Amino acid sequence: MSINPDQVLDCSGLACPMPILKTKKAVDSxxxxxxxxxxATDPGSTPDIEAWTQKTGHQLVETEQDGNKFIFYIKxxx
Amino acid sequence: MAEQTSNRLAIIALHGTMDLAYPPLIxxxxxxxxxxxxxxxxxFYGLEILKKGNxxxxxxxxxxxxxxxxxxxxxxxxxxxMTAMATGMMNGWMKKANVAKLSELLEMAVEGGVKLIxxxxxxxxxxxxxxxxxxxxxxxxxxxxxxFASQNAIALSF
Numbered sequence: 001m002s003i004n005p006d007q008v009l010d011c012s013g014l015a016c017p018m019p020i021l022k023t024k025k026a027v028d029s030x031x032x033x034x035x036x037x038x039x040a041t042d043p044g045s046t047p048d049i050e051a052w053t054q055k056t057g058h059q060l061v062e063t064e065q066d067g068n069k070f071i072f073y074i075k076x077x078x
Numbered sequence: 079m080a081e082q083t084s085n086r087l088a089i090i091a092l093h094g095t096m097d098l099a100y101p102p103l104i105x106x107x108x109x110x111x112x113x114x115x116x117x118x119x120x121x122f123y124g125l126e127i128l129k130k131g132n133x134x135x136x137x138x139x140x141x142x143x144x145x146x147x148x149x150x151x152x153x154x155x156x157x158x159x160m161t162a163m164a165t166g167m168m169n170g171w172m173k174k175a176n177v178a179k180l181s182e183l184l185e186m187a188v189e190g191g192v193k194l195i196x197x198x199x200x201x202x203x204x205x206x207x208x209x210x211x212x213x214x215x216x217x218x219x220x221x222x223x224x225x226f227a228s229q230n231a232i233a234l235s236f
Contacts, residue, residue, distance in 0.1 A: 015177045017108040021186065024111035055112045 003062055003073045005037035006030060012041045012069065019045045020052050023074065027058060030076050035061065038072045046070055086231035087116040088223065093236065094126030096136040096168065096180065101236050103127075103183035110190040117193035117231075119223040121200045128196055128211045133180035140164035147171070188214035195223055 009026045011019040019040045026036050038049070046063070049072050053060040059075040087109040091102040102118050109116040120128050127133055140146060140155035146164065154160060187194065194215040201207070201217065208217055216222070227233050 013176050015175050017104050017111065018178055020111045021107055052112060055114075 003035060003037075005073060006034035008037045008039070010039045011045070012039055014040070015042055016044055016048065020048055023049065023052065023072075024056075027056075027074060027076050032076055032078070034076050036072075036074045036076070038074060040070050040072070041068050043070070045072075049074070084230050084232050085114045086226070086229060087114055088227035088231035088233045089116070089118045090223075090233075090235040091118050091120045091124035091127060092122055094123035094136060096138050096165065098236050099124075099127045099133065099136050099180050100177075100183075102234075103180060103187055105234070106192045107183055107186045107190060110186075110192065115191075115193075116187075117195060117223065117226045118187070119195045119197060121197035122204070125196060125200055125204065125206055125211070127180070127184070128194065128215060129206070130210060130212055133184050136180065137161050137165040138168045184212070188212070193226060 007026060007030055009022055011022055014022070019038070019042055023036065023038050026038070030036060040049075049063075050060060052058075053074060057078050059077050060072060061075050062073040064071045087105060089102045089106060091099070093099070102124075106116040106118055126136060138146075138161070140150040140160050140163075141152055143150075143155075143164075146168075148167065150160060150164065155164070196206075196208075196211055196215050196217045198217050198219050211217075
């Protein structure tokens with residue numbers, strides 16, 4: 001993966017709804033166009049981050065899985 | 079033409095048990111993360127959630143609850159201490175799954191600007207005073223909730 005995140009947020013171990021709450025807070029604090037790397041272990045975060053980006057309009061650039069970790073690259077678009 | 083969407087969530091919280099306190103608070107805080115507005119109208123036993131220092135003390139009822147992970151026959155659930163035992167077990171499972179505490183979700187709801195409305199009528203009926211409830215809420219009636227909900231809100235009741 002060649003994406004270089006501007007910020008990394010580790011939500012490992014957290015259950016719904018904490019990963020999206022923390023993701024929202026992190027993205028709010030970033031500048032337009034920057035990329036957040038978010039790591040979660042909650043399998044529900046895969047559909048939830050997709051839904052979150054769809055609703056908020058931010059862009060889910062890439063997702064990957066590393067063992068039990070789900071990794072999301074989210075670009076702030078607005 | 080764009081699909082019609084709603085950016086408001088209006089919830090009624092009627093119950094004061096731990097399991098039924100979670101959905102309103104999870105959905106309302108998640109709504110904030112989705113750039114939505116949210117309101118929760120706390121009525122009757124739902125007011126227990128708003129009592130100062132009470133959110134983490136709410137219990138689960140083993141009686142008439144055949145869906146509990148370890149179902150307790152009603153006749154056993156009636157025995158003294160069974161509610162506390164069921165609550166202790168549930169709290170243990172919640173902690174193991176690293177679910178946020180109700181007090182934490184409530185705090186995030188207040189900080190994030192969820193409109194938390196305590197039902198005036200229920201407070202009068204149950205003898206609850208505004209100073210018994212946490213800060214950052216408003217005390218109002220059905221019209222306040224409906225005014226919020228009528229503006230294209232998704233409405234849910236728990």
